[in-house]
Amino acid sequence: MSLQTTNPVKFAYWVPNVSGGLVISDIEQRTSWDIDYNRKLAQIAEANGFDYALSQIRFTAGYGAENQHESVAFSHALLAATTKLKVIAALLPGPWNPTLAAKQIATISHLTNGRVAINVVSGWFRGEFAAIGEHWLEHDERYRRSEEFIRALRGIWTEDNFTFHGDFYRFNNYTMKPKPVDPQPEIFQGGSSRAARDMAARVSDWYFTNGNTPEEIKKQVDDIRSKAAANGHSVKVGVNAFAIARETEDEARAVLDEIIAKANPEAVQGFADQVKNAGKASPEGEGNWAKSSLEDLVQYNDGFRSNLIGTPVQIAKRIIALKEAGADLILLGFLHFQEEVQFFGKHVIPLVRELEEEKLSTAVAAE
Numbered sequence: 001m002s003l004q005t006t007n008p009v010k011f012a013y014w015v016p017n018v019s020g021g022l023v024i025s026d027i028e029q030r031t032s033w034d035i036d037y038n039r040k041l042a043q044i045a046e047a048n049g050f051d052y053a054l055s056q057i058r059f060t061a062g063y064g065a066e067n068q069h070e071s072v073a074f075s076h077a078l079l080a081a082t083t084k085l086k087v088i089a090a091l092l093p094g095p096w097n098p099t100l101a102a103k104q105i106a107t108i109s110h111l112t113n114g115r116v117a118i119n120v121v122s123g124w125f126r127g128e129f130a131a132i133g134e135h136w137l138e139h140d141e142r143y144r145r146s147e148e149f150i151r152a153l154r155g156i157w158t159e160d161n162f163t164f165h166g167d168f169y170r171f172n173n174y175t176m177k178p179k180p181v182d183p184q185p186e187i188f189q190g191g192s193s194r195a196a197r198d199m200a201a202r203v204s205d206w207y208f209t210n211g212n213t214p215e216e217i218k219k220q221v222d223d224i225r226s227k228a229a230a231n232g233h234s235v236k237v238g239v240n241a242f243a244i245a246r247e248t249e250d251e252a253r254a255v256l257d258e259i260i261a262k263a264n265p266e267a268v269q270g271f272a273d274q275v276k277n278a279g280k281a282s283p284e285g286e287g288n289w290a291k292s293s294l295e296d297l298v299q300y301n302d303g304f305r306s307n308l309i310g311t312p313v314q315i316a317k318r319i320i321a322l323k324e325a326g327a328d329l330i331l332l333g334f335l336h337f338q339e340e341v342q343f344f345g346k347h348v349i350p351l352v353r354e355l356e357e358e359k360l361s362t363a364v365a366a367e
């Protein structure tokens with residue numbers, strides 16, 4: 001057996017298509033939400049070992065992120081500026097229906113040689129739904145709709161004469177052409193409540209979850225993978241993290257302290273008020289943000305909890321621990337995106353690859 005790394009962990013970064021960066025803090029962030037900054041960032045990322053970029057969808061934001069570019073158009077601009085990077089566009093069922101989404105993404109798939117993927121998000125921001133006149137569905141109903149959305153997309157993308165009669169969407173003998181190029185666009189989803197995990201175990205290719213410790217990630221992974229196996233399905237897992245890689249651990253910790261010290265309390269509280277509609281509002285009271293402290297919420301998706309804060313060696317080891325807990329992909333946010341994506345690609349990813357090789361050689365030697 002060769003010492004080729006099997007299943008190297010994948011790396012993605014959050015596209016800063018929303019203003020204000022990835023932390024709700026007045027600390028200096030050398031990150032911009034404009035397209036020129038983002039095109040260059042995507043090029044830096046693909047040249048430095050990143051596999052994916054994830055764009056966000058927001059229609060409004062009362063908690064600090066005043067400007068938000070739309071995810072599909074923005075993702076296409078990034079795809080047009082790159083050659084290898086895959087870009088995952090967030091879609092919110094409701095504003096998007098599957099008819100338009102299927103066609104939009106199929107066209108982008110042709111324009112970009114199949115490098116587009118989607119992230120189906122289910123909604124948590126009640127103020128946003130109210131602002132755009134979108135009917136508010138209770139927590140688990142949102143997932144029922146998302147699941148129909150995904151089933152409809154897959155049907156339209158793979159079948160001719162597609163017929164589907166759901167509670168939210170209906171298709172009759174519909175043949176969409178052209179279908180996306182092969183391989184089919186990957187379908188990610190975000191959320192970690194019971195309903196989110198059950199949906200992942202039935203229909204999604206990827207499950208994205210908020211930042212957490214390897215122990216807590218493992219619990220989610222075990223739950224999803226056992227259910228998926230029972231459904232004859234398989235699902236990969238992506239974990240969020242806010243990375244602060246510096247030459248010394250003290251330097252990295254000082255940056256975290258400064259982010260928290262300069263957090264904007266009103267904006268963090270505004271965000272905290274809205275995220276109560278996520279996991280906490282599910283029948284089980286579990287899921288994203290259900291246990292987040294105010295400090296955790298300074299980073300939108302609990303990214304400090306994954307603890308990728310320290311030297312490149314410390315971070316690389318913690319990534320391996322997350323991988324061993326079942327993570328297939330690490331989704332990263334940074335303070336100064338262009339500079340730090342480059343630093344991470346040059347100094348952390350190669351260490352992760354070395355550790356992966358070492359693990360593999362140890363495993364082979366033990367055979």
Ligand SMILES: Cc1cc2nc3c(=O)[nH]c(=O)nc-3n(C[C@H](O)[C@H](O)[C@H](O)COP(=O)(O)O)c2cc1C
Pocket residue numbers: 055056057058090092119120121122123124125189190191192193194195196208209210240277278279280282286287288289301331
């Ligand atoms: C990695 C990731 C990305 C997400 N991106 C978006 C987004 O762009 N827009 C949005 O409205 N919600 C987004 N969400 C929110 C989820 O779709 C979901 O509504 C939220 O996490 C609550 O899920 P839960 O109650 O199942 O835990 C994202 C979640 C994760 C984990």
